[in-house]
Amino acid sequence: MILRGTLTAVLSFALVLSMSSIAFADAGAGEAVYKKKCKACHSTSSKKVLGPGLAGQMKIHTPEWMKKWLMDPQGTWVAGEAETEEMKTRLKRSKKKKTKMKIKGKGLPEGEANDVVDYLKTL
Ligand code: HEC
Numbered sequence: 001m002i003l004r005g006t007l008t009a010v011l012s013f014a015l016v017l018s019m020s021s022i023a024f025a026d027a028g029a030g031e032a033v034y035k036k037k038c039k040a041c042h043s044t045s046s047k048k049v050l051g052p053g054l055a056g057q058m059k060i061h062t063p064e065w066m067k068k069w070l071m072d073p074q075g076t077w078v079a080g081e082a083e084t085e086e087m088k089t090r091l092k093r094s095k096k097k098k099t100k101m102k103i104k105g106k107g108l109p110e111g112e113a114n115d116v117v118d119y120l121k122t123l
Helices: 002-023 027-037 063-071 073-079 082-090 110-120
Strands: none
Touching: 027 110, 063 073, 063 082, 063 110, 073 082
């Protein structure tokens, strides 16, 4: 009886763990996306490459904005939100109609964007 209870508990715990990895963003997966789709233009320090260094980005951007930006950089660039305009001013790119940030397709799929946001929080 005791053994069965323990087994059930272990199995339930494993189930919760496996479900949570699907439901929630994952910084480790975000790092893999970074290496594949961001590294050519961004460092993980504060050093500029083509784009600004990614260290501390989650201190200046909200998670909501970051997700939008990663899923559709050009759409976000032209949408005129205050947070985007502040970024353009800071980067001295206010007059530009297009962002230099290009990700294959329109941007990241939602799952990857969530993972990258979690990864950026660690930088
Ligand atoms: C082709 C180069 C390029 C790629 C690839 C790229 N970026 Fe960018 N990124 C830029 C540039 C350049 C800017 C600055 C905005 C501008 O000048 O258009 C920028 C801006 C940003 C900003 C805002 C910086 C700030 O100071 O507010 C973040 C955050 C960011 N990128 C994250 C990412 C992530 C994460 C990826 C990968 C999923 C990525 N970028 C892929 C070039 C790139």
